[in-house]
Every structure is written in C-alpha cells, then in structure tokens.
Amino acid sequence: MAATTRERILDAALELIQRNGFPGTTVTAIEERAGLSPGSGSFYRHFRSKEAVFRAVFERELERAQRHREEFERGPVDEPQDALTRRFLQQLDYMAKVGPLINLLAREHGRFPDLTSRIGDALVDRGIIEEAWHLTRDLPAGPGHGDPRALLTVVVSALSGYHLVQEFFGRSPADVAPDRFAATLAALITASTRDQDGR
Amino acid sequence: MAATTRERILDAALELIQRNGFPGTTVTAIEERAGLSPGSGSFYRHFRSKEAVFRAVFERELERAQRHREEFERGPVDEPQDALTRRFLQQLDYMAKVGPLINLLAREHGRFPDLTSRIGDALVDRGIIEEAWHLTRDLPAGPGHGDPRALLTVVVSALSGYHLVQEFFGRSPADVAPDRFAATLAALITASTRDQDGR
DNA sequence: GTCTATAAAATGATAGAC
DNA sequence: GTCTATCATTTTATAGAC
Secondary structure, eight states, X not given: OOOOHHHHHHHHHHHHHHHXXXXXXXXXXXXXXXXXXXXXXXXXXXXXXXXXXXXXXXXXXXXXXXXXXXXXXXXXXXOSSTHHHHHHHHHHHHHHHTHHHHHHHHHHTTTSHHHHHHHIIIIIIHHHHHHHHHHHHHSTXXXXXXXXXXXXXXXXXXXXXXXXXXXXXXXXXXXXXXHHHHHHHHHHHHHHHHXXXXX | OOOOHHHHHHHHHHHHHHHHTTTTOOHHHHHHHTTSOTTSOGGGGTOSSHHHHHHHHHHHHHXXXXXXXXXXXXXXXXXXXXXXXXXXXXXXXXXXXXXXXXXXXXXXXXXXXXXHHHHIIIIXXXXXXXXHHHHHHHSTTSOOSSOHHHHHHHHHHXXXXXXXXXXXXXXXXXXXXHXXXXXXXXXXXXXXXXXXXXX
16 A cells, blocks of 8 residues: 555545546645645645646556456456346446546546547547457357447447446436346347347 | 627637636636626626626526427427437437537536536436337337336437547547437337337 | 745736726 | 726745755
C-alpha cells in the first residue's frame, strides 16, 4: 500500500474530475482531498499544472483499462449456448471497471481531443474487434446474419447504451438487471442467426 | 426572428455549457457570445446568476423536447414490415434533436440532481413507454419474445448507445450508418419474435 | 516534501452614468 | 437596457522558511 503523495494526488484528481469536471475541480480541492494543506501549492511539487495532472490521471486509467482487457481476454468462454450471455456480462463488467475513463470522456470530450481519440481506439475499436472475434467463435455457424458488421454495431451500441444510461440516471432502462439484459440480447442474436441460416 | 437579448443569452449559454460545462463557462464568455460587452455585467439585467441561466436553458430545452416528441408521436407508422426500421430511425432523429439536453445531462448530471431526474422521466421513461406501445403495434403478433420488458431495455439501450457513441467520438461503432443500424436492429427483433411464435 | 505567505490573473457580481 | 468602472472572492501558480 503506502500510497505516495503523487498517487494520492492522482486518486484525488480522478475522483474530483469525475464528479465536477476539469474546470470545476480546483487545485486547492485536490490538495485537500490528497491530505495536503489546501491552498498551500504543495501540489506543484508533484505536477507542473492542473492540465498536467489531468493527463497523468488519464494515462493511468488507460493503462488500467488495458490490464483489465488482458485478463478479460484470458477468461474462459467455451460453452455453446450461454457463451454469448456470459460474454455480454463480461463486457458490462469491463465497462464498469473502466467507468472512470468513460466518465472522463463524457465530461471532457472536446477539451482534449487528442485524448478523446485515444479512448475511442482503446474502448470502442478494440471492443468491436474483440466482439467480432467472439461472435464468430461462439455462434454455431458464425454470424449468419445478413450484415455482420451492422450486427456488431448493434451489440456494441446496446452494451454501451445500457452502461451509460445506468451511469447517468443510476438505473437501467425499464429497470432490467444486467443478466436479464444480457440473456435477451444473446437470445436475439442466436435466434436471428438461426433464422438466417435457413433452418 | 428578432431575437431578444434574453434569448441570445440563452442560446449562448446553451452552446457554451454544452462545450465547456457549467463551471467551464464564464459569464463574461456568455456576454461576449450574446453580443454584449464582455465583462460588463449586462448579463445580470436578464438573469440573477449563472445558475439561474442554466436552469432557464434547461427548461427551454425540456420544452423543446416535449414539442419534438409530440410531433413525433403524430408521425405515420402503419406499414407492416419496415415499420420498425422507420420507427428506430425516428427515435435516432429525436435523440439528435434533443441532443443539447442529452449533452447537458452528460456533463452536469450530479450537479443538479433535481434536473437529472426530470430528464430521466422525459427521455428514458417516456421513451420506454412509447417504444412499448409501438412494438406491440408494429409487430404482427405483438412482442412474442419471452421477456418483452427486457426486449425494450435492449432496444432503448441500443438506440441510446448508438447516439452517445456518435456524440462522444464523432462516429458510430464500426462506422455503420443509421439506416443500416436501424434495419439490423429491426431484423433482430422480428426474427426473434417469429422464432418465439413457434413457427 | 510540506508549510506559510503571497503574487497575478480570472471570475461572479454590483453601482451608477447614459 | 447597455455601458464603464469596480469590488470581493477564488484560483492558478511561485518564493522561501523549515
């Protein structure tokens, strides 16, 4: 443990920026939450500026996201029918773990465009690629649907939307729990695929 | 036309708060964008405080959202097969129209909890109810799926997610256009429903 | 590495002339 | 209803003692 001051500052900045945004977070508040004397300027022994700490927070969260994704990719997903459901639940779990990064994005997209596009690569694009991989593996005959790419878009949109609605409003659309949501999404995919297979 | 100063201030505040958030928007910047002398304080002849103008902006956007929804509900949706696709495209269009409100939410949820829950009622809950209504009407035998409520959650999540990803990153997941997305989502629903009907 | 003290700028808000 | 001028406060950031 033994968190260094630098780490406590990063924790404090992440927490506060998630809640209040970048302009809404003062250096004084960060110092206070990090256990430093508020207004003392001790912050500046560790970071050059407020923007510098934001970028450092961002980098740390992006690395965490990479690590979560790696352990996620090693997870066992080999069963035939329920594989999709479990896969979707894992994706939701992953989104919850990288929630801080998504919150930073939701608040500050536009302020630091360079960072925004890097989140896009890390979350959405890698999410798409990985989902494509698992869909082709988990479905009996692969995605037999007419437009596999659009199918991916639907899946990624549904997972993202479910997470974000929960994040913004504190509850899911229609108050349906994650497992119920995931099972229904999986059922839609498999039913449609079977249908298109011409059974 | 002939926008009053009050309306120009509301426009300026909406624009700036969407981009920079509430704490990131200064009264001076609002004045400048509204054609007033920046830093003059003329703003305060029209609004008591920065919070007051935020609330006024919010109310105006909420009223606009209600109006958009009313004309939306009067739209003709009576064809059998493509009705769902067109319905989903209308929903996406509606989300684009109430985009400002969604942006205010994404940025400032948590700062004004009373306003957040009102957006939730107006957008998500009314969206759910209306979607339920149209699903039961547009599908041949009604939603034959095993869990109609979870199906609604999937639909609303997918539509919300598609919109928000586009909002945050400037492009849809996997770069699939709205009509392709809507058609695929509709195909999923109808295929699944037929399947459950036991044909 | 943290503190006190403080500089320099920005910001929310007000007073009063026109 | 808008302007100039201004105030009080907050905020970013620095200097120097310990």
